[in-house]
Amino acid sequence: MWLKSLVVLALCALLEAKSKDKIKSTNLSLEDYKDKAKDVLSSSTYEYIKKGSLRKSTEKSNKKAFKDILIRPHYFVDVSNISTSTNILDKDVIWPVGIGPTAMHRLAHLDGEVASALAAGAQGSIFVLSSFSTASIEEVAEQAPDTIKWFQMYIYKNRSINMDFMKRAEKAGYKAIVITVDAPVHGKTYLKYPDFDLPPNLSLSNFVGITDRPSQTVSSSFTIEDLKWILSSTSLPVIAKGVLTKEGAKIVRDAGCTGVIVSNHGGRQLDGTPSSIESLPEVVRAVGKDITVMFDSGIRGGDDVFKAIALGAKYVFIGRPVFYGLAVEGQKGVEGVLDTLKQELENVMALSGCASLSDVKRDRVVHWKYYQGLLRNGDEL
Numbered sequence: 244m245w246l247k248s249l250v251v252l253a254l255c256a257l258l259e260a261k262s263k264d265k266i267k268s269t270n271l272s273l274e275d276y277k278d279k280a281k282d283v284l285s286s287s288t289y290e291y292i293k294k295g296s297l298r299k300s301t302e303k304s305n306k307k308a309f310k311d312i313l314i315r316p317h318y319f320v321d322v323s324n325i326s327t328s329t330n331i332l333d334k335d336v337i338w339p340v341g342i343g344p345t346a347m348h349r350l351a352h353l354d355g356e357v358a359s360a361l362a363a364g365a366q367g368s369i370f371v372l373s374s375f376s377t378a379s380i381e382e383v384a385e386q387a388p389d390t391i392k393w394f395q396m397y398i399y400k401n402r403s404i405n406m407d408f409m410k411r412a413e414k415a416g417y418k419a420i421v422i423t424v425d426a427p428v429h430g431k432t433y434l435k436y437p438d439f440d441l442p443p444n445l446s447l448s449n450f451v452g453i454t455d456r457p458s459q460t461v462s463s464s465f466t467i468e469d470l471k472w473i474l475s476s477t478s479l480p481v482i483a484k485g486v487l488t489k490e491g492a493k494i495v496r497d498a499g500c501t502g503v504i505v506s507n508h509g510g511r512q513l514d515g516t517p518s519s520i521e522s523l524p525e526v527v528r529a530v531g532k533d534i535t536v537m538f539d540s541g542i543r544g545g546d547d548v549f550k551a552i553a554l555g556a557k558y559v560f561i562g563r564p565v566f567y568g569l570a571v572e573g574q575k576g577v578e579g580v581l582d583t584l585k586q587e588l589e590n591v592m593a594l595s596g597c598a599s600l601s602d603v604k605r606d607r608v609v610h611w612k613y614y615q616g617l618l619r620n621g622d623e624l
Contacts (some may be wrong), residue, residue, distance in 0.1 A: 247557060249375065250427030252301070254433055257621065258295075258493070261501055263436065267333075267574050269607035271542060271579060272390060272544070272581060272583060273564045273567070273580060273583060274543070276564060276567040276568050276571055276580055276583075277563075277567045277578070279567070279570075279571045280298035280351070280566065280568075280570035280571055282382075283570045284351065284397050284570050284622075286435075286436065287353070287435075287436035287439045288350050290353075290354075290434055290435055290436055290437075290439070291350070291436075291439050292312050292566045292567075293563060294434060294511060295432070295509075295511060295514070296430030296431055296432050296511055296512060296513070296514045297430070297431055297432070297433075297511065297514035298513070298514060299358070299510060300508055300510075300514055300515055301430060301493060301513070301514050301515060301516050301518065302508040302509065302510025302511070302514075303358075303510070304495075304510075304517070304518040304521075304598045305507065305509065305510055305518045305519060305520070305540045307518070308517075308520045308541070309520055309541055309546075309547045310611060311610055311612075312520065312550045312554075312608050312609070312611075313451050313571065313608065313609055313610070313611055313613075313614075314549065314550070314591070314608055315595075315598030315602065315608065315609055316324045316594065316595040316596050316608065317595065317597070317602075317607070317608055317609075318596055319596075320597070320602075322592070322593040322596065322597070322598050322599060324598065325558060325592050325593055325597075325598060325599075326598065326599040326600070327339065327585070327589060327592070327599075328556070328599075328600070329557065329558070329600050330418060331369070331535065331537075331557060331558045332418065332480055332501065332502065333533065334391060334418070334463075334591070335586050336367060336368075336369065336384050336391070336558075337339070337367035337553060338366075338367060338368070338585055338588070339370035339548065339556075339557070339558045339559055339600060340367070340368055340542075340548055340556060340558075340559050340560070340561065340584055340585070340588070340620050341361075341363065341368040341370065341371065341372060341559070341560050341561075341579065342368060342370045342560065342565050342577075342581075343365050343371050343373040343506075343539045343560030343561060344358075344372065344373040344374075344395035344421060344423070344484070344583050345373055345562045345566065346373045346376065346447075347373075347375060347376065347377050347441060347445070347447070348376065348377060348378070348565075348566070348589045349377035349445050350377070350441070350442075350445070350566075350570060351380070351398075351477070351566045351567075352451075352569040352570060352573045352576075354569075354573050354574060355376070355377045355410035355569075356372060356373075356377065356378035356382075356383050357378050357382065357383055357386045357387060358375045358460070358569060358573045358574035358577060359385065359569060359574075359577050359618050360372070360383050360386070360387035360390045361387045361390065361481065361575075362393075362568075362574045362575075362576075362577035362578040362581060363387075363390050363581070364387055364389050364390030364572075365578055366578055366581040366582060367393045368388060368390075368391075368496075368581055369390075369393060369558070369560075370387070370391065370392050370393070371392075371393045371394070371395050371421055371475060372392060372393070372394050372395065372417075373398065374393050374394070374395055374396040374408060374449055374562070375447050375449075375457060376447070376448060376449060377441075377445050377446065377447065377448055378448055379414055379448035379449050379451070380408070380411045380412055380415050380417070380449055381392060381411065382448065383415075383546045384518060385415075385416070385483065385568050387498060388416070390416075390418070391418055392417045392418065392419070392499060393417055393418055393419040393421050393477040393482070394408065394409075394412040394420055394421065394422060395403070395420075395421040395422075395484065396420065396421070396422065396423070397422070397423050397460075397461045397462070398461070398462045398469045398470075398473070398525035399420065399455070399460045399461060400455070400459075400461070400464040400607075401455055401460065402472070404455065404460060405473065405476070406451060406476060407451065409452075409473075409476060409477045409479070409542060410615075411449075412479070413477065413478060413479060415443050417430075418479065418480070419479050419480045419481070419482055419501070420459035420473065420477055420479050420481050420482070420500075420589070421481075421482045421483075421484050421504070422473055422481060422482070422483055422484065423484045423485050423508075424462045424463065424465070424470070424483050424484065424485045424486065424491075425485025425486070425487075425506070425507070425508055425512050425513070426465040426485065426512050427461070427462070427464075427465055427509060428461075428463050429512075430511050430512040430513060430514065432510070432511075439460070444511060446571065448487075463484060463624075467494060467498055468494065470483070470484070470498050472501070473497050474498060474500070478551065479501075479594060480501035481500050481501060481538070482497035482500060482501060482502040482503065482504060482535075483500045483502075483503050483504070484503075484504040484506055485504070485506050485507070485508060485512075486504070486505060486506070486526060487505065487506075487507055487517060487519070487522040487526070488518055488522070488525065488526070488602065489525045489528065489529035489530075490537075491527060492526040492529045492530045493529055493530060493555055494616075495534075496530045496533050498533050498617040499517050500534060501534060501535060502514055502534050502535035502537055503526065503530065503535070503536055503537065503587035504537045504538065504539055504560065505519050505522055505523045505524070505526050505535060505536065505537070505538050505556070506519055506538075506540050507519050507539075507540050508540070509539070509540050509562050509563065510540065518539055518541060519538060519540035520538075520540075520541060520547075520551060522552050522556065523536075523538055523551065523554045524555060526555075527556075528556030529552065531555055534555050535558070536555055536556055536557055537556055537557055537558040537559070537614055538551045538556035538559045538560070538562065539559065539560040539561070539562065540562075542559055542560075542561050542564075542584075544584070544587050545583075545584050545585070545587025545588035545589070545590065545591050546585065546587065546591050548584060548587075548588045549588060549591045549592065549597075549603060549607075549608075550608050551593070551607040552603045553603050553604060553605060553607045554605065554608065556606070561580070561584070563576055564580045567579035567580065595607060
């Protein structure tokens, strides 16, 4: 009898230990995923993922600027049923966070973009495939058919590459074309491993069969006429990514773009620009009633998502955290990153008195200097 009791106790202890391990592995912040990824990735790959241009001032300000924005909660609101659903490009989605275009996911995990796209689909997110991906347009479409997919590209010196990519994306069921407009040349970086390149077992899959070298294809003579040509050459909605100013936003609106993504390329291009979150209100005021305004650069928690939505973003994309999730546990890791953001967003909405995204309005956030001004005027905090 005593032996049976010992066995039962041992099984209970084992189950409890496994339960704790499960809780530990799924109860991770985005910073936790970053720390774990550092232990998994090679030093050169980790540096490539987190790099910023020049002195990294923009990369750093992307995160700092979020901290300078404070949430002003409302009270006596029924938040027993939180709804994060929204509509983007006439498509109903269950929450406003997706995976933005980032190159070479197979640097972090061999399943690469396929795993990221599957994770996005599992979490109800949009997935934007980079043209510089290590899984092709067709492979991602075939392996993740139920995920909402957009395709990103640059303006290339050889327009036939753009035409080829657009036709392939249309045929494969992608729902939008994203044109990156803030990278006519590469931002200057100072790296410990400056000669970083793809391992020989990986390739930029979309360029297989294209004789132009991918690293030399992007046009630095990109003008608004090129964007208009893109708009006239595809049946899909076109979104301009990398706009930080009202002037730029008006140009892409007037050209015919369906949407704009306020972004500074995660601080990897022009250093010394405003953070994306500081630039967002200007763009929203300029074109927010005419085209869909979206956002990326610096999102590291559900509170950041909340702040971006409050300042007028219709949808938000993440980049680096996807790589960290991939490195830690492939598709499950990316799902974990997205689930963390979803749980945090719902928690922040509840605690701030917002039952739905329509409640997350401009008056729910304020810059910390607002309270400094109250002090100067003799008001109480």
